[in-house]
Amino acid sequence: MGIRTAVSDVSFMTSLFTAAERIAHELGDPVMGAEHLVIAALDRDDLDRSDLASLPLDAPRLRDAVIAVHADALGSLGLEGTSTPIHDHPRGVLHSTATAQAVFQDARRSARKRRVALRAVDIVAAAARLDHGTTARAVDRLGIRRADLEALGR
Template sequence: MGIRTAVSDVSFMKSLFTAAERVAHELGDPVMGAEHLVIAALDREDLDRSDLASLPLDAPRFRDAVIAVHAEALGSLGLAGTSTPIDDHPRGVLHSTASAQAVFQDARKRARERRATLRAVDIVAAAAHLEYGTTARAIDRLGIRRAELEALAR
């Protein structure tokens, strides 16, 4: 990896993690998860939207799907699905769920294999590998096939 790629990746990671943690806190989640990384990636200005043109996928839709998945999970426990935003300072990837770390590591691997900089679409495509959890259920809720998401980063 060249120095330009490394610098670009560090800048990308810093802004992505800050945005993802903000999303997590807005949704009332104390820890950043894979679903928050995906929302933040989908909301980036540098995301090539043409990659997603054939899919019903954008930040607001995915965010709504995540909220619905959370509400369903709470409802199955007999709890009302309300979230309270959290006012806390960003702490980075080390304060994230295992699924968020797995998505990030998979995205980095994809970028290294291409010998290119890390992109938002790498995060979205890496999320397709998750079989369980909020992110997987939100993808299913939108009716998106995982193979379609994985193909985005090729």
């Protein structure tokens, strides 16, 4: 991996993690999860939107689907709840769920294997490989086949 790729990856990670943690806190989640990484990735200016043109997926849609998945989970427990935003300072990837860390590492491995800088679409494709959890349920809720998202990273 060249120095330019390494510098690009560090810049990408810093902005992605900061945005993902902000999104998590806005949704009332104290720890950043894979769903927050994907929402942040979908909201990036450097995402090639033509990759997603055939899919009903963007940051606001996924955010709404995540909120609905959380509400369904609470409802299944007989609870009604709304998210209460958390006002805290970003703490980075080490303060994220194991699933978020796995998605990030999977995306990094994929980019390295292709010898390219890490991209937002790599995060989306890595998250598509999740079989369980909020991200998988939110994508399913949108009627998107995870295989179609995974193909974006190739």
